[in-house]
Every structure is written in C-alpha cells, then in structure tokens.
Amino acid sequence: MIGFVAAGLLLLLLCTAQADDGGDGQVLTIADYIGDWGYPSPYGHYSRGPGYVRMSLIFDTLVWKDEKGIIPALAESWEMEGDDAYTFKLREDVLWHDGERFAADDVVFTIDYIKEHPYIWVSSDIIKTAEAVDDYTVRISLNQPYAPFLELVAGTLPILPEHIYEGVDDPAEFREDSALVGTGPFQLVDYDQSQGSYLYQAFDDYYLGSPKVKQLKFVKVNLEMSAAALEKGDVNAANVPPEVVENLKDEGFTVMLSSHDSITKIMVNHKKEPLSDSRFRQALYYAIDRQALVDNAARGYGVLASPGLFAVDNHWYNSDVEPYDYDPAKTEELMEELGYSKVDGYFSVDGSPVKLEMLVTSINERAGELIRQQLEDAGFMISLRTVDSKTLDSMVTEWKFDLALNSHGGMGADPEILKRMTGDGYTFNSARYTENSELNELLDGEVAEIDEQKREDLIDRIQVIHAQELPVLPLYYADTYWAHDGRVEMYYTRQGIANGVPLALNKQIFVS
Structure with a gap:
C-alpha cells in the first residue's frame, strides 16, 4: 500500500501491545466476509455500502445520523429557506488531516467538483448553486424542492479538501496519500487489497474530540467462521449466521437483528x-x-x-x-x-x-x-x-x-x-x-x-x-444479524448510514 506499509507494520505492533494491555476500546477488530471494498477515498471505494462505510471513517459530511436521526457534523446548524434552499452554519474548529483549516470554500468546491466529476452516491442534478456567504456559512440552492435533501445529499456527500482535489482531474485513479486527507475521526494506516484488510488510526485533533477507539481494524473472515472468531477473541464484532445467534447470546455476546433493509x-x-x-x-x-x-x-x-x-x-x-x-x-x-x-x-x-x-x-x-x-x-x-x-x-x-x-x-x-x-x-x-x-x-x-x-x-x-x-x-x-462483545455500544442507524447503508458500523459508535 503506497506510503502506508511501514507505518502499518509499526501500528500493527502497537495494536497488539495495546490489546494485550486490555485497554478498553483502544483497539477494535471487525470481521467482514467479503474483505476488500476498494480504496477508501470518495471516488475509490467500491459503490456498495461497506465501501462507503470504509470511506466515511476518513471523510465527513455536513450532517450525519445516529440511531435517532439527523445530527450536526461539519455543519453545526442549518435552516431551510422556502422549500428549495438551505443555509448551513459550519463549525470553525475543524482541521483537515494535514493540518489545514476547513472552511466554506471546501463545501462549495466539493459541490462544484461533483458536477464535473459525478459521485455515484449523490446526484448533483438536484443542486442549482452553492455559495460561501462567509468563511463559515454556505447557502445551497436547489433546482426544485427535494424532500430527502438533508439525509441524501448533506448527510451523504463527503466533503473534499479544495487545496488537494482542485488539481485532480481523475479522482477515481487518485491514489496518492493526500487522496485520503479528510476531516473524519480516523486516518488510514494500511490497506491490503489482496487480504481484504484495513487498519485505521484515530485522528486526535478530530473536532468532536479524540475517538475513543484508537485503532480500528477490518479483517476478512468467512461468514461460517465469524462466530468462532468472536468466541476466540480474534474479532470484536461480526455479521453472523442466524443459526449461531442463540449460542452467542448464551455466551454473553450482544446480538442485534437488523430491520429488513437488504x-x-x-x-x-x-x-x-x-x-x-x-x-x-x-x-x-x-x-x-x-x-x-x-x-x-x-x-x-x-x-x-x-x-x-x-x-x-x-x-x-x-x-x-x-x-x-x-x-x-x-x-x-x-x-x-x-x-x-x-x-x-x-x-x-x-x-x-x-x-x-x-x-x-x-x-x-x-x-x-x-x-x-x-x-x-x-x-x-x-x-x-x-x-x-x-x-x-x-x-x-x-x-x-x-x-x-x-x-x-x-x-x-x-x-x-x-x-x-x-x-x-x-x-x-x-x-x-x-x-x-x-x-x-x-x-x-x-x-x-x-x-x-x-x-x-x-x-x-x-x-x-x-x-x-x-x-x-x-x-x-x-434476516441479518450482527454480534459484538460489548467493547463499544453498537446500533443500527435510523434509515441506514448516509443514504441507507444497513450496517451497524456508524462511525459515531467509535467516536463518543
């Protein structure tokens, strides 16, 4: 993995050391039976839910959702003007992972950018204009009323750093380390496509505070082996077959049944x-x-x-x-x-x-x-x-x-x-x-x-x-079941993560 291999090996050792110390919430390992969901940049991830989730750990949106509904993210507040415009008041304490300060121009740039470089998860056809009212206020006008705008645009579109992406003509092929500079709670340390594994490190300068999970790992585990991996302590959370649910409950694991979204x-x-x-x-x-x-x-x-x-x-x-x-x-x-x-x-x-x-x-x-x-x-x-x-x-x-x-x-x-x-x-x-x-x-x-x-x-x-x-x-x-060992309190997001991803892997779980 470009630029990440050496650091990845070092942090893997750190992860092992912290896990052995029993630090609550310090390292969390999640099983995935597919494994590879693509390079976790906004344009590099595979266009299914798990790919979006991998990316969302790195890049934030204007608003987000938790188990109850829409919550502030990069925007601390917003107002609807008529039925076809929104004004967002942005947070003033947000840093990009490279230390640059986030501002309204980044939001305007992102919206203009997806008009030229379509982003598969959000249609730019909905948006008429985006303008920076001041350094931390953005007004977005729509071409027509759009009922799910907050959830499916403001809560789904990853905001890009203008100072990096303004020179990128082919974002799908952009694989430099800077392609993964976001404002999200985690930074990618290692990605092994052949193994289907990802390693993330907490971004300590995250505007909501340093994430409580310090390292987050995704590893490929066959679905039929996921319960055994949980029982052995190799992973902390996994999608599991229905047949093992009662046994896992008896052993003290928390098992959740998803709503019928898939x-x-x-x-x-x-x-x-x-x-x-x-x-x-x-x-x-x-x-x-x-x-x-x-x-x-x-x-x-x-x-x-x-x-x-x-x-x-x-x-x-x-x-x-x-x-x-x-x-x-x-x-x-x-x-x-x-x-x-x-x-x-x-x-x-x-x-x-x-x-x-x-x-x-x-x-x-x-x-x-x-x-x-x-x-x-x-x-x-x-x-x-x-x-x-x-x-x-x-x-x-x-x-x-x-x-x-x-x-x-x-x-x-x-x-x-x-x-x-x-x-x-x-x-x-x-x-x-x-x-x-x-x-x-x-x-x-x-x-x-x-x-x-x-x-x-x-x-x-x-x-x-x-x-x-x-x-x-x-x-x-x-029926889809998710099991975990209780290291962090997991939940299914109301109406799914972003535009409806039905996974119990909302990044808010790992943050606060």
Missing part, C-alpha cells in the same frame, strides 16, 4: 425480448415460490418482498398491490396469451424453446439453483452462470445479461430509494426503467413533495405500478 431480487434485462414485455415478467414471477426460497435458501430467516419492493414491516409498505402468489397455472395462462406453447415441457415459439441465462455469485448459488428449478418446472429453460460480484455488477450495468440474482441494502432508507432503485441514471442495483411514463413521473414527484401525507400517497401509487410492471422481481428480505 433485499434479494432478480434483475431483468427489460431492454431485450421477450423480457421487455411486462406480461412475460409477470409469468416468470408467478412461477417463483418465494416462500420456499425463504424456507430453504434463507433457511427460514427472512420475510417476503412485496412486488412493490418494500418488506411488510417497512413503514412505507403498501398492501394494496398484486401479491403474485405462487401460481404456475397463471404462468401458463400468461404464456399462452403471449403466443407460447409447450414443446417437450418448455415454453417455445415455432418449436424453439426460450432460453434464458441467470447470473449468480457463489454466495447466492443455492437460491439461484432453487429458482432455476422452479422456473424449469414451470416451463422455462434456464441456465445458471456463476461469476464474482464485481463481474455481475459490471454485466448488469452494461446490459450484458438476461437475469441476475442480486442482493443489496438500503431499502429501509428514505423512500427516495424507490427512485434510485427503479429510475434511470442510477447504479447496477437499479432497474433503470423508463418505459412507463406515469411511473417515472411519480418517482420524480415523490422526492419533490414536501408534504408527508401527499408524498405517502404518491409512494403508494408507485408501488402499485411497480407491481404491475415488474422491472425487477423482488424475492425476499433475509
């Missing part, structure tokens, strides 16, 4: 025939026994996802949508309406069966095989192709797929997530579906609606249309 769904290439026809997608959906997937692939630990995308225990869930109960007879009826007939047990046109390939990863192969068998039994010829997660994401992004089994978090975030996971211009997790004009108008309308009841009505209607169109096939929400 969805498993089938991405559909609706840009190619026959998947471009919503009736064909409906026929596929009726052929999938989602409860059987929960019972088998999720081993009974999970709840069904609604065709409208949300889980039944989500505040925004609308029960008035077509449920698509498992019904292979309905599948056959729809396929006959579309002109298909069965030949040798498979839906065919002119005697040739329709062949579809579904991408899976090693993590969800079991669920993929169950789905393949269900679809085969119904009459669809399906083949599975196992790829790594980054390859799957890339192929989906480039529309080089038929079906893809995908899981991601964030569905417990602000309901803007419906736009992000359905509308055009978003990530590989999104359906990027523009074929239904009413749906897209509603998606734009709900994020611009400040009145909560009116917004809820729009969100209800969105779910109804999504269930009719099925640009993706929602399957289930798996």
Whole structure:
C-alpha cells in the first residue's frame, strides 16, 4: 500500500501491545466476509455500502445520523429557506488531516467538483448553486424542492479538501496519500487489497474530540467462521449466521437483528425480448415460490418482498398491490396469451424453446439453483452462470445479461430509494426503467413533495405500478444479524448510514 506499509507494520505492533494491555476500546477488530471494498477515498471505494462505510471513517459530511436521526457534523446548524434552499452554519474548529483549516470554500468546491466529476452516491442534478456567504456559512440552492435533501445529499456527500482535489482531474485513479486527507475521526494506516484488510488510526485533533477507539481494524473472515472468531477473541464484532445467534447470546455476546433493509431480487434485462414485455415478467414471477426460497435458501430467516419492493414491516409498505402468489397455472395462462406453447415441457415459439441465462455469485448459488428449478418446472429453460460480484455488477450495468440474482441494502432508507432503485441514471442495483411514463413521473414527484401525507400517497401509487410492471422481481428480505462483545455500544442507524447503508458500523459508535 503506497506510503502506508511501514507505518502499518509499526501500528500493527502497537495494536497488539495495546490489546494485550486490555485497554478498553483502544483497539477494535471487525470481521467482514467479503474483505476488500476498494480504496477508501470518495471516488475509490467500491459503490456498495461497506465501501462507503470504509470511506466515511476518513471523510465527513455536513450532517450525519445516529440511531435517532439527523445530527450536526461539519455543519453545526442549518435552516431551510422556502422549500428549495438551505443555509448551513459550519463549525470553525475543524482541521483537515494535514493540518489545514476547513472552511466554506471546501463545501462549495466539493459541490462544484461533483458536477464535473459525478459521485455515484449523490446526484448533483438536484443542486442549482452553492455559495460561501462567509468563511463559515454556505447557502445551497436547489433546482426544485427535494424532500430527502438533508439525509441524501448533506448527510451523504463527503466533503473534499479544495487545496488537494482542485488539481485532480481523475479522482477515481487518485491514489496518492493526500487522496485520503479528510476531516473524519480516523486516518488510514494500511490497506491490503489482496487480504481484504484495513487498519485505521484515530485522528486526535478530530473536532468532536479524540475517538475513543484508537485503532480500528477490518479483517476478512468467512461468514461460517465469524462466530468462532468472536468466541476466540480474534474479532470484536461480526455479521453472523442466524443459526449461531442463540449460542452467542448464551455466551454473553450482544446480538442485534437488523430491520429488513437488504433485499434479494432478480434483475431483468427489460431492454431485450421477450423480457421487455411486462406480461412475460409477470409469468416468470408467478412461477417463483418465494416462500420456499425463504424456507430453504434463507433457511427460514427472512420475510417476503412485496412486488412493490418494500418488506411488510417497512413503514412505507403498501398492501394494496398484486401479491403474485405462487401460481404456475397463471404462468401458463400468461404464456399462452403471449403466443407460447409447450414443446417437450418448455415454453417455445415455432418449436424453439426460450432460453434464458441467470447470473449468480457463489454466495447466492443455492437460491439461484432453487429458482432455476422452479422456473424449469414451470416451463422455462434456464441456465445458471456463476461469476464474482464485481463481474455481475459490471454485466448488469452494461446490459450484458438476461437475469441476475442480486442482493443489496438500503431499502429501509428514505423512500427516495424507490427512485434510485427503479429510475434511470442510477447504479447496477437499479432497474433503470423508463418505459412507463406515469411511473417515472411519480418517482420524480415523490422526492419533490414536501408534504408527508401527499408524498405517502404518491409512494403508494408507485408501488402499485411497480407491481404491475415488474422491472425487477423482488424475492425476499433475509434476516441479518450482527454480534459484538460489548467493547463499544453498537446500533443500527435510523434509515441506514448516509443514504441507507444497513450496517451497524456508524462511525459515531467509535467516536463518543
């Protein structure tokens, strides 16, 4: 790792020494069964939740969230002006990690910078202008009202140091040590991509005080081995399988069940025939026994996802949508309406069966095989192709797929997530579906609606249309468990970290 190896080795020794001394909260080790989530700069991290979390330890935002809601961060206070502008009063005691002083110009620079260099987690299209009223006051004007602005822009966009990034033309490839100069509570000491490990050191000049956790380590541990690593004391916290929960509780570990924020769904290439026809997608959906997937692939630990995308225990869930109960007879009826007939047990046109390939990863192969068998039994010829997660994401992004089994978090975030996971211009997790004009108008309308009841009505209607169109096939929400030894008090953030990351790794936990 550039510039970090020698220091990393030294601090690893220090970590070991402090751990042996039993210093409460001094060193915290966290297990992760994937490991590498990319270089933890704002543009270098992998664009899934754990990658953002690794970066957020180094870079701060204007506001943040704890377990209850939005709290001050770089901005100590803020006011809404009308329904399309905000004024932020910034803290005057903030230093960048290199000792330079943070000021309003850094915020204005960051917003201008993402207009030229798009940041995948925050759309600059929302922002009209940003101006420094004085050295510690910033006014941000929007192009239109945006209900989740505080949470999804001010609380998600990492603020960059102008004195460093003003000369960076390609931030995704920026790998110098200065790329990791932020205002956050930690500094990166070592990153080993091959081992999937990260080592952070507390920034003692942090404006909220020196973090109580002095060194923070992330290490790669197989999910099946995470409980054993906790029991041996090799790690202090880990995501754990449901089957070990009761035993860990008996041994004195704290175990937390996440809200149902992480969805498993089938991405559909609706840009190619026959998947471009919503009736064909409906026929596929009726052929999938989602409860059987929960019972088998999720081993009974999970709840069904609604065709409208949300889980039944989500505040925004609308029960008035077509449920698509498992019904292979309905599948056959729809396929006959579309002109298909069965030949040798498979839906065919002119005697040739329709062949579809579904991408899976090693993590969800079991669920993929169950789905393949269900679809085969119904009459669809399906083949599975196992790829790594980054390859799957890339192929989906480039529309080089038929079906893809995908899981991601964030569905417990602000309901803007419906736009992000359905509308055009978003990530590989999104359906990027523009074929239904009413749906897209509603998606734009709900994020611009400040009145909560009116917004809820729009969100209800969105779910109804999504269930009719099925640009993706929602399957289930798996139960997710997090266990720790109590060295620090962990929690799940209300509506997820930043724009909805459903991990119990909010940096506030390590700070105060």
